[in-house]
Amino acid sequence: MVSIPSIRRSPFRFALLATLVASIFTAQSSSLNAAGVARAITISPTPAQLSGTAFVGEGPDAGAQFTASGGVAPYTFSVVAGALPPGINLASNGAFTGTVTATGVFTWTVRARDAVNATADVVYSITAVNPIVLTPTVISLRAAVPITVTFSASGGAGGPYSVSRIGGSGVPGMSFQPNTGVFTGTPRFPGPYTLTIRVTDGQGNSDDFDLQGTVLASAVTVTPLSLGLTVGTPVNQTFTAIDGTAPYTFVRVGASPLPAGLSLSAAGVLSGTPTTVGPINFGLQVTDANNVATQFVVNGQVAAASVPTMGTWMFIAFAGLLLMLGMRQLMASRRLGA
Secondary structure, eight states: OOOOOSSSOOSOOOOOOTTOOSSOOOOEEEEEOTTSOEEEOEEESOTTTSEEEEETTOOOOTTOBOEEESSOSOOEEEEEEEOOOTTEEEOTTOBEEEOOOSOEEEEEEEEEEOTTSOEEEEEEEEEEEEEEEEEOSOOOEETTOOEEEEOEEEEETOSOOEEEEEESOOOTTEEEETTBTEEEEOOOSOEEEEEEEEEEOTTSOEEEEEEEEEEEOOSOEEEOOEEEEETTSOEEEEOEEESSOSSOEEEEESSOOOOTTEEEOTTSEEEEOOOSOEEEEEEEEEEOTTOOEEEEEEEEEEEOOOOOOHHHHHHHHHHHHHHHHHHHHHHHHHHHHO
């Protein structure tokens, strides 16, 4: 059994590889060639190439064609016994088209006739079954949130079914248990994913399904994500993670550094004394106890230290004068009392 290129790649292909002949099937004709030797006509595809199981709703590849060789071209083709699967057609020029519309076992004989009426007959047989159905085909995933999805199947030739992942990007943090259809784990990162899943029915017929989706952003949140700092003012800011599984590990990520003069501990404590005015814009990654990592962006501003204005200096001077006068008055009062 070989596959038809389609969204579902069935095990059946009306395998019409016009140039490939895997076996030779001949029939002797009463017509002779110039040397008096009976002509041997070969038909392609062979029964080995055109056999197995077809799914209802599928059919030959575009451009599928019966061909013949060994006789005198041109050739004509016809079905001389049995019946093609319902919905499938064979034109006299060998074009093989259509879509299977009913289940059952179908056997038919194709005859190729050359220009001098030499013929060859080949018998083919196909079993048509209902399509295999996979559920679900859409799954909702969120970073840092554990989930178990069990895929199930129906249709085809019936169970028991084997469901396995055979390709696609997969989802970091999740695994597909072979044959069981159980997809479980904790997605580590948000972003797109693809899964190619193969379902095999109880008779060995298989169908492939391409699933795609997006892992949503983590439910874990971090506060604060906006900072207002001042040059020369010591900082001791602790980032706090919510949801996920404690304990958490914090680390700066990305190209942008921490503000000059500051450092970040694995416990999420931002400490030090800012030395440079400028914007704050650095990446912060939080990893929980399940090794689920989520990234955030911390922004804000490091402002310059405030400089006293003339009014401020005058106020300070006036306050100092009042303090001096008050001290003198206090000292004078003490002398009088003495």
